[in-house]
Each structure stands twice: as C-alpha cells, then as structure tokens.
Amino acid sequence: MDYLVVKWLHILSSTFLFGTGLGSAWYMLFANVSRDVRAIAVVSRYVVIADWLFTATTAVIQPATGFYMAHLAGYPLHSRWIMWSVTLYVMAGACWLPVVWLQMRLRDLAASAARDGTPLPPRYWTYFRTWVALGVPAFIAFVFIFWFMVAKPI
Template sequence: MEYLVVKWLHILSSTLLFGTGLGSAFYMFFASLTRDSRVIATVVRYVVIADYAFTTPTVILQPLTGFYLIHLAGFPLTSTWIVVSIALYLLAGACWLPVVWMQIKMRDMAASATTNGTELPQRYWSFLKWWVALGIVAFFSLVVVFYLMVAKPA
C-alpha cells in the first residue's frame, strides 16, 4: 500500500507541476501579446502566485517521492533512464529559476506601467523572449521525463 500512496503523490504532483506550468505559460504569453499593461499586470500577478502555491511545492515533492519510489521498487540509481530523468529534471529546474525571477520583474514592470499610464519598457519584451525560450527547454525536458518514467527503457 505504501508504494501506491507514494506513486499516487508522485503522479499527482507531476500533474500539478506540468499543468500549472503549461497553463500559466499559455495565459501569460497570450496576455503579453495584448500589449495591455492592465491585462498583463493582472495575469502575471496570478502566474507568480501560482508558482508559489503550486509549482514550488511540487518541485520539492517530485524528487522526494521519486527517490523514495526508486528505493521502494529497487531500481538502481545508475539506471540510464533514471540518470537521464534526473539530468532533465535539473535542466528544467535550471530554466525555471530564472523564469520565476523574470516573472516577478515582469509583474512589477506591468504594474508600474499600469499605475503610471505608460508603455511597458523594452526590458519587459526582452524578458519575455528569454522567458519563452527557457520555458520551451523546460517543457520539452519534462515531456521526456514523463516518457522515461512511463517507459523505463533499458
């Protein structure tokens, strides 16, 4: 029973991690395309909240439950699929950390533009380009991790 509970937590947290990331990215990207600082300020504020409320806890829970499942199932940590999964998870995390920092800065820029009745600064658009690029890398890294977790190829 313990294995099933931990596996359920692992799958549930991976779903929250992936779904929150994809949903937040969708809304933030398309809100940004409106170029309306009021819309952007509101959406990015909620994206930052979603990262704190959902993404951060699942980022922590994933490796804890994952390593425990590896232990319970008796898989060697040196299995290629596990090593590659860990590397890709770390890559996604390395992309996510600057994305979170940029989102906070972008939220503040949009709020300031709304308050002051000004256009969004060029820095917002530069951040958006990096935010998209890093998000694409993180997304495809996690897609491959999902595959490896399901297939467990030799």
C-alpha cells in the same frame, strides 16, 4: 501500500507541476500577445503566485517521491532512465530558477506601467523573450521525463 500512496503523490504532484507550468505559460503568453498592459499586469501577478504555490512545492515533492518510489520498487538509481530523468529535471530546474526571477520582474514592470498608464518598457519585452526562451527547453525536458517515467526504456 506505501508504494501506491507514494506513486499517487508523485503522479498528482507531477500533474500540478506540469499543469501549472503549462497553464501559466499559456495565459502569460496570450496576455502578452494582447499587449493589454492591464491584462498583462493581472496575469503576471497570478502567474507568480501560482509558481510559488504550486510549482515550488511540487518541485520538492517530485524528487522526494521519485527517489522513494525507486527505493521501494528496487530500481537502481544508476538505471539510465532514472539518470536521464534526473538530468532533465535538473536542467528544467536550471531554466525555472531564472524564470521565477524574470516573472517577478515582468510582474513589477507591468504593474508599474498599468498604474502609471504607460506602455511596457523595452526591458519588459527583453525579459519576456528570455522567459520564453527558458520555458521551451524546460517544457521539452518535462515531456521527455514523462516518457522516461512511463516507458522506462533504458
């Protein structure tokens, strides 16, 4: 029974983690494509909230439930699929940490521009390009993590 509950929590939290990340990226990307400073300010504010509320909490739940499931199922932690999953998870986390900082800067710059009725400064767009550049490898890492979790290939 423990295994099924932990597996359910693991799958549910992975859904929140991946879904929030993908959804936030989608709305942030297209708010920025619109170049509507007020829309960007609103979306970036909610993206930061979603990241702290969902991504940060599930980022902790994922390894805790994953390692506990591996223990319950008797999978050795040195299994290659677990080691690859952990490596990719750490890589995605290494991308996510600066993304959180960038999102807070993007939010603040957009809020200032919306409040003052000015265009977004060039620094905003530099941060945004970096945000995208960090999001792509994190997304790819998570796609592979899902594959490793399902297929357990090696």
